Amino acid sequence: MATDLTTPAPVGADVAPIQRRTLRLLFTTQIIGGIGVTIGISVGALLAAQIAGTAVAGLAQSAAVVGAALLAVPVTRIITGHGRRPGLAVAYAVGALGGVLVVLAAATRSIPLLFLGMLLFGGGSTANLQARYAAVDLAAPDRRARQLSLVVWATTIGAVAAPNFAALADRTTHGWGLPPLSGPFAFSTVAFVLAAGVLLLWLRPDPLLTARRLAAARVDQAVASGGQAVPTDDAAAVRAGQAAAASGAPAVAGPVAAPAPPARRGAGMRAAWSVVRTRPAARLGIAAVAVGHLVMVAVMAMTPVHLGEFHPVEEVLPIVGLVLSLHIAGMYALAPVVGWLTDRLGRRPVILGGVGTLLAACAVAGTAGHHTPRLTVGLVLLGLGWSATMVAGSTLLSESVPDAVRPSAQGLSDLVMGFAGALAGALSGFVMELSGYPVLTLLAAVAVTPLLALALRPVGTADEED
Template sequence: MASHLTAPRTAARPDVTSIQRRTLRLLFTTQIIGGIGVTIGIAVGALLAARIAGTAVAGVAQSAGVVGAALLAVPVTRIMARHGRRPGLVLAYTVGAVGGALVVLAAATRWVPLLFLGMLLFGGGTAANLQARYTAVDLAEPARRGRQLSLIVWATTIGAVAAPNSAALADRVTTGWGLPPLAGPFAFSAAAFVLAAVVLLGLLRPDPLLTARRLAATAADPSPAADATATAVAAEAPADGGPTRGGATPAAAPAGVRAPRGAGMWAAWSVVRRQPAARLGIAAVAVGHLVMVAVMAMTPVRLGESHADADVLRLVGIVLSLHIAGMYAFSPVVGWLTDRFGRRAVILGGVGLLLAACAVAGTAGHHTPRLSIGLVLLGLGWSGTMVAGSTLLSESVSAGVRPSVQGLSDLIMGLAGAGAAVVSGFVMQFAGYPVLTLLAAVAVVPLVALALRPVPTGAPDEEG
């Protein structure tokens, strides 16, 4: 009789492995499309802003996209918390497409306020790409969370490499259609965002976050219907996300199928304040991004101090390409290390690489090969803090509040990056590049202290 009672419930359970495999394939594809959309616009954004509004505000226009991505994380993750990942990602890409269209219109009318509004909304594409990495781990097996999150981060490499080389082609094509010079790449960006939104709207089913909540609710049921798969997906998470026996990490904390009311930024902040692992995850992502942006943003200026104008653009392209390779190309390896050795260990490794990057770049003088090595190390350090910090954050909070906490993390990260970009310019002007790298190195000290801080008594910690 018991088997007849439990069989329907067990049979109705979703095939988690199949859903996760389908979700990863879909996210990998849309991440490439979205990455092309973001990068092809950014490649000419400063040039277009300088042509419309002048060189002095070109950097501010670029920063508007960063701030837009940070601010859009708030409504996007609120929608995710209430309705799932699919509508949130679709909204973010749609807003990015509207922003791209407004930038094109601003280029045609030469209306500066419209340009800033368009760049602000254009950040929706970045917001969607950032949230995709969290979507990848909603249903991930505990021992594979780091690798699957890093796989989606790695997909960005394809778009980041292909898009800048396509900007000139897009500009030539759209100029023939009557669009102003440098507006064409943003038209292509808008089209890419629309395509990504349509693909996700039609194919991201079932929603991975809603499925994870259903599994968590089932696992919380003490009846025999809560089988081993549900328990593995929804068991209580450790405070540090470290490996258990065999290298696996415990799964995410259980939560109900529906998000709790008021699961917004204030609720997210309340959860983060009570959870040391969540604080470490957010700090790792934000500090790593701050240091990376501060040093990377002023590296072209540093190169311009010692090279003729004819050589600067070529050198900047080479150095920044190596930097981007450091950020994304090795993220699958970083993800494997995160699963194998634990989140905290990889965060500390990323911090070590950031410090090494600051030391190498800051003492390189005008030696371009050594500066290039410093920028590669900078990208690798960013990858370590981003992948391990994001993985730790995702598994340290319950499914009900997870999207809001992840949105809070992206908000803090974006604002930290935008602030670093602004401040680095002043430091570069008044103190120079070596002082900038020294201050960037000092900025990681609080993160080191937080990562080395013992877990409070009674809180679970790493076993390995």
């Protein structure tokens, strides 16, 4: 928006309080949104199995993942053109609409309405995932992974507790006349509406638009000081310029590396892909996020159904709630530690650690049989592996592409991640019915091996290594 881009850019000393305010607000909305996403997803497979059968349960879960992926495209367009605030709010609003439709589907036992509702429900996940990138817009280069991981970790507070409240939500809304297993989706709708409202009211100034103004101001400062701004799309040069601005270092005479200009309408997914495919580090970042999500969705989605095979119906919800709570704790609780390690050790070593953890998770869960504590350990390891690939991969991608296409590249990553998870969710129900849970975990482990090969592949520059 022209008015935003012509607003005077904050000086270096003003960026830190803006970033702190942004992180506090994102932290709050991630808690609310985490409750909304998790309390619904925790019973999604059970509701789908009740309406349409076990084989279709995975498809219903994958509909939410597909929805999150597809919605990343329009949400990214909104973010690119107007900033993080309206894009995140729209995603939450769509998720709220999906929650309403799922409740209606449960009341009418309509399979098409269920799938449509789950598709739109994915908007909550779109918002929660895109929020992590808003934490990077104004972050100092040596703190990017930690601040991104802080937003990821915020989801823990709501997401870990939410599955345990699923039974309470279901009982409460049953008294209102809602069908069994639909109550958690009613609560999700309320959470999404609240998160959207908080963002619309208080995410000001917008971090992405502020970062663009800072980039433009650095170019003007370089030219005014007698140097000639040399446009560059090199990620290392952009990071160096951001570090200088954050430290308050004066501009030097002579040619300087200028950050890429603010994104234009044409800087969409196609432009982002053109950049990503030429950069090994960016490709590894996208692959790490996508493969980690694929394995997590495949195993997690069918775990409630697996537990339902050897626990009575009246006992399964509390057990599912406990197991998924611990799994989600693995996903989010140690995210700040993962972020710290990513900044200290590098992006690639943490991705490799995530790969090893995912393989261990598949081995433990797949051999647990009917031993619920061992299955729980496997699910916790699954969450830890997802956290490592998500935090390190997202950070690596964000700093490996130029400013002009960064929001689109981030949206592209979430699109690929979503379709990878959707494929896993769609196939998991069929594999579960045909071959069982152990075979499902074995196939999930096999899916990790291409990422291992890509992460071990030698690279030519130090920049790619980081």
